[in-house]
Amino acid sequence: MAAQPIDRDVKPEWRDALVDLLFQLADDDLLVAFRGSEWLGLAPHVEEDVALSSLAQDEMGHAAMYFGLLESLGLGSRDDLAHLRPVAERRNAIMVELKNGPGTYLEQPHYDWAFTIARAFCYDVMESLRLERLKSSSYVPLRDVARKISGEEKYHLLHHQIWIRRMALDPDAKTRLQAAFHRVAQDAGDLGSTGAHTAILEESGLLPDASGLTRAWQDQVQEFLSLQGLSWTPVRETSTGRLGKHTKDLEDALDTLSEVYRSDPLARW
Amino acid sequence: MEPTDSLQYQQFMERINRGDRIEAEDWMPDDYRQQLIRLISMHGISEIMGALPEKEWVPKAPTLFRKLAIMAKVQDEMGHGQLLIRVAEDLMAPLGKNREDLMEDLFTGRLKFHNVFHMATPTWADAGVIGWLVDGAAIITQGMSLSCSYGPYARALARIVEEEGFHIQHGESICMELAEGTPVQRQMLQESLERWWPALLMFFGPPEGNQLSTHQQKNLDYKIRSKTNEELRQKFLTKYVPRIRSLGLVIPDPTLSQDPVTKVWQYAQPDWTLFRQIVNNQGPRSQARLGLRQMSYQEGQWVRRVLAMTTPAAV
Structure with missing residues (x-):
């Protein structure tokens, strides 16, 4: 049965789950965009530098939309939410917060x-x-954002699939890529987790089939990689980042991304 | 080099003087090609090196909106670099050179990049000043080059100049917000202007006086450029001095004045010895930025090798 659409007023018992979900979405995209923006000017060749920046801009735009939904729920300004929340309140997955390499940008x-x-x-x-799944969320403002974003995400996936296909054809690049997937898998347990409110997210229709995400995701990753002769190390679902447990990398990332804003949050920038 | 009395050369000069556009596959004298390669590869590599100083503030930009805007802005600079390097690559092809050679020349110091991109950017205000005034200076030089006799360069510039127009608005918007902000923000902006002022004057190169260098003269004869360094600098001062002052900023040059009749600006000369040191990679951030560029270039070698492989037939 399709859930009743929720235009504005969310049932009080569903509100925490909605807010938590929106933070997961916003924080994931913010960190993906941040890590992408660190690559600017440093990509392996000029054309890819330009492409990578477009992807990072898309993600930053999506993060801004999700923070905007939180703002409209009365949680504070989107910039305060993005820049000032402490590590323990962040709901992004561990995988997206990890730094791009040993040094800084x-x-x-x-x-x-x-x-x-x-x-x-x-x-x-x-x-x-x-x-x-969000395209049929019962929360109409979120459903609208998801519909808007989906079109762009298709191209992001395509971009990275092309890279993987290409790299898998070269023995040296393939070895590097295989090692990288192994490393990614080690910290990917919470990526498909929806945190503390999964049952409510499903029952309310805010995120249909929330509990099936990890499995569907792993199947799809595994299938694509095996076609390229690459293997995937299966992961078990955890909730780490979705419950606010993070690594030092996130702490450092937040220090950097909020350095100017925090210097005077009351000022206009 | 072709003798200047050869028929081919004379026909070429007739085209130049008629205002014809020269295209990549057209015959051209060696020194015309050399002047273009010199100019365009320097311009292209400056865009790419120029991404680095502003990039220092991209991940730190204060709001989500500013983060988005500055990411797009620096991306444009990389895009301009790409566009220009493609133009330079076409010119270098008959000489058996490509963009790898350009990068090598950058690392060995044979290929210079613009003086402004050797400077430090210690505060967020520097991101604003670069967008507003450095790009403002660039648009004056590039605006002149829109009439360049070499078609591919002129067409690339048409797009670049249009985008630079947005960059100036972006930089001006950052600067205006700071100028209207808290005392700390205003001071940050004033200090940034003081830091950048000499570099902005240097941007156009040393004043010619009555003596044009061989390169300058050739570029004027070939209609690669149409104005001298000093003419461009005067144009910059006329356009930006009133705007800078209207934000309540003080330009760090008490001798700066415009002659009410001739409209010529008098200004304190920046240290041209320092300028030469800077463009010879002895500026405050020259080595650090070259190091960063070289490291990322070398570490990306395996990726470029993968891309250069022949694509197997589709199955």
């Missing part, structure tokens, strides 16, 4: 291209599955 980055592609692909598969 300013000093000795040593960014890892294979890791970047492997992670982006895994994230894009999850995002497309999640958006597919």
Whole structure:
């Protein structure tokens, strides 16, 4: 049975689940965009630099839309939500917060291209599955955003699939990519988790089939990789990041992305 | 080099003087080609090196809106670099050179990049000043080059200049917000202007006086450029001095004045010895940025190798 559409007023017992879900979506995209923006000017070739920046801009735009939905629920300004919330309140998956390489974007980055592609692909598969479900969310404002975003995400997935196909044809690149997927899998357990309110998300129709995400995602990743002769290390679902448990990488990322805003949150920037 | 009295050369000069556009596959004298390669590869590589100083503020941009805007802005600069390098690559092809050679020339110091991109960007205000005034200076030079006799460069510039127009608005918007903001924000902006002022004057190159360099003269004769360094700098001052002052900023040059009759600006000369050091990669951030560029280039080598492989037939 299709859930009753919710235009504005969310039942009080569903509200926490909605807010938590929106933070998961917003925080995921914010971190994906942030990590993408760190690559700017450092990609392996100029054409890819331009392409990668478009993807990061899309994700930043999506994060802004999700934070906008939270703002309209009365949780505070979207910039406060994006920049000032402490680590323990962040709901993004661990995988998206991990840094691009051992250094920072300013000093000795040593960014890892294979890791970047492997992670982006895994994230894009999850995002497309999640958006597919959100397109029929009972919460109308979220459903509208999901419909708007889906069109762009198709191209993100395509971009990373092309890279993987290409890299899988070269023995050295394939080895690097395989190692990268292995590394990504180690921290991907919470990517398909929807946190503390999964049952309510399903019952309310806010995110239909929330509990089926990890499985659907793994099937799809595994299928694509095996076609390229790559293997996937199966992961068990955890809830780490979705419950606010994060790594030092997120702490550092938040320090950087909010450095200017935090210097005076009352000022106009 | 072709003798200047050869028929081919004379026909070429007739085309130049008629205002014809020269295309990549047309015959051209060697020194015309060399001047273009020199100019366009320097311009292209400057766009790519120029992404780095602003990029330092991209992940830190204060709001979601500013983050989006500055990402798009720096992406444009990389895009301009790509466009220009493609134009330079066409010119270098008959000489058996490609963009790998350009990168090597950058790392060995043979290929210079613009003085402004060697400077430090310690605060968010620098991101605003670059967008507003550095791009403002660039649009004056590039606006002149829209009439360049080499068609591919002129067409690339038409697109670049249009996008630079947005960049100036983007930079001006950051600067206006700071100028109208808290005392700390206003001070941040004033200090940034003071930091950038000499570099902005240097942007156009040393004043010629009565003596044009060989390169300058050739570029004027070939209609690759149509104005001198000093003419461009005067244009910049006329356009931006009133705007800078209207934001309540103080330009760090008490001698700056415009002659009410001739409209010529008097200004304190920046240190041209320092300018030469800067463009020879001895500026405050020259080595750090070259190091970053070189590291990312070398570490991306395996990726470019994969891309260069022949694609197997589709199955």
